[in-house]
Amino acid sequence: MGVLGVLFCGTAYSADLTGGGSSFAAPLYRGWGKGFYRQTGLSLTYQSVGSGAGQKLVMAAGVDFGASDLPLADTLLDSNSLYQFPTALGAIVVIINVPGVASNQMKLDGPTLAALFDGTITTWADPRLRALNPGLRLPDLDVLPVHREEASGTSHVFVDYLHNVAPDWKAGMWADGPEARGNDGVAASVRQSIGGIGFVEYAFARQNRLNTVRLKNHAGQFVMPDRTSFTSAATSADWSHADHYAVNLLQAPAPQAWPIMTATFVLVPAHPTDRTAAAATKTFFRYGLKQGDDVARDLDYVPLPLSVKDRILSGWP
Secondary structure, three states: OOOEEEOEOOEOOOOOEEEEEOOOOHHHHHHHHHHHHHHHOOOEEEEEOOHHHHHHHHHOOOOOEEEEOOOOOHHHHHHOOEEEEEEEEEEEEEEEEOOOOOOOOOEEOHHHHHHHHHOOOOEOOOHHHHHHOOOOOOOOOEOEEOEEOOOOHHHHHHHHHHHHHOOOOOOOOOOOOOEEOHHHHHHHHHHHOOOEEEEEEHHHHHHOOOEEOEEEOOOOOEEOOOHHHHHHHHHHOOHHHOHHHOOOOEOOOOOOOOOEEEEEEEEEEOOOOOHHHHHHHHHHHHHHHHHOHHHHHHOOOEOOOHHHHHHHHHOOO
């Protein structure tokens, strides 16, 4: 089980801290929890119940902190007296199952990617794909786009990106194709579907050895999904002007930046009634932000820039 308690099958393990929300961030807090326990003897129970539920839990004072892949609106932060901050960054990548095309051989730009997901492009031999990939042998094979069946932070970010690069795109414009639940469901569906294309968080692609593509970024460069491009996006973001750290990480301006990045956030009471729990929560995140970068990288997250971490801790109420 480890020192980060998690709720399994309704059974709660005793803990000194409680949190809940984002499933994307759960492995990170589990990893941080192990080192934190070794240093302090304090453990953490984390409920991986999704971002929306995490927001509701902390608003209802049901946990010491909530976790969400989507930043909360300013009005809700103010009305519920919450302090919001990011803990790490993640990348969303495009995965494909096209015979004869290896990982990162294919190049796509934003409008072409949108056309693949809205059904405008129906075959992998489409002239637009061939123009982007001269010399790559593309089969005359039907495109099978896979998307999430449930609302999710990953889908929200991906749809925002498509609208950014193809302004006519709107939520719900998915072409006919399989729907899958969760990142693991999309990954499994694309793996099983010849001609499939989908989008997942990078960790799922790397850990499951799925074929990814290069994307054209804001600077006009086709970049590979890797630690270099992810870090470039993180460091070039305009953190200083983002209210409550809700920075826009799509289409970052740096020449080597990956174009689809997102942060995962934590919500804590700005005026806690339980001072002991609040102090322990701050100690936990101080540990994670100051000593948890290696754990984050091992789990395929991108650590925050040092300047952002310092602002988070100095601004903690």
